[in-house]
Amino acid sequence: DAGVTQSPTHLIKTRGQQVTLRCSPKSGHDTVSWYQQALGQEPQFIFQYYEEEERQRGNFPDRFSGHQFPNYSSELNVNALLLGDSALYLCASSLRLAKNIQYFGAGTRLSVL
Amino acid sequence: GDSVTQMEGPVTLSEEAFLTINCTYTATGYPSLFWYVQYPGEGLQLLLKATKADDKGSNKGFEATYRKETTSFHLEKGSVQVSDSAVYFCALRLNTGGFKTIFGAGTRLFVKA
Numbered sequence: 001d002a003g004v005t006q007s008p009t010h011l012i013k014t015r016g017q018q019v020t021l022r023c024s025p026k027s028g029h030d031t032v033s034w035y036q037q038a039l040g041q042e043p044q045f046i047f048q049y050y051e052e053e054e055r056q057r058g059n060f061p062d063r064f065s066g067h068q069f070p071n072y073s074s075e076l077n078v079n080a081l082l083l084g085d086s087a088l089y090l091c092a093s094s095l096r097l098a099k100n101i102q103y104f105g106a107g108t109r110l111s112v113l
Numbered sequence: 114g115d116s117v118t119q120m121e122g123p124v125t126l127s128e129e130a131f132l133t134i135n136c137t138y139t140a141t142g143y144p145s146l147f148w149y150v151q152y153p154g155e156g157l158q159l160l161l162k163a164t165k166a167d168d169k170g171s172n173k174g175f176e177a178t179y180r181k182e183t184t185s186f187h188l189e190k191g192s193v194q195v196s197d198s199a200v201y202f203c204a205l206r207l208n209t210g211g212f213k214t215i216f217g218a219g220t221r222l223f224v225k226a
Binding site for chain 1: 145147149155156157158159162202206212213214215216217218219
């Protein structure tokens with residue numbers, strides 16, 4: 001049983017560009033959450049998707065957007081990249097309607113030059 | 114607002130020493146509590162969890178007890194190994210609303226041989 005998978009593992013972009021990160025949840029999970037982890041910091045919640053809709057959002061600008069597909073996989077899009085967007089982006093999946101844990105993927109490391 | 118506070122690191126111990134990493138939380142309602150571990154260059158791995166007061170989570174020799182009266186979830190291990198060197202994050206997950214996870218700042222542990 002595959003866990004949470006994210007792609008790509010590493011990405012280098014320049015300021016102003018746009019990026020799309022992808023996540024496949026653990027089998028059987030219906031909810032995907034995205035987190036940003038700057039170097040040496042704790043993960044910060046970006047948003048959560050359930051039933052193909054954004055259900056909750058953290059304190060991130062509209063440049064950060066997402067999507068969830070009918071197979072529960074998800075994308076995170078970031079427009080107009082800034083140097084400060086350089087971070088490890090973590091995807092976590094879970095079952096929504098239960099006190100279940102979130103399983104995290106290995107992350108995508110984004111470097112903005 | 115909801116938050117997690119954990120002891121600052123780094124914590125440096127010799128192999129076979131006793132480990133305690135303190136964690137306290139502030140939350141409305143009754144959150145689930147977690148400890149995650151992050152090895153260099155990797156994503157987050159769930160170490161242990163507790164979903165209600167007085168629950169004890171345990172895994173790989175690590176333990177933590179959900180103390181509602183002191184709003185604490187301290188991590189302990191009786192005898193650490195060099196391979197335990199990593200960053201440890203205490204986290205809470207709200208059981209209402211969007212179920213997002215809030216992390217503490219992380220505590221880096223170094224274990225010397």
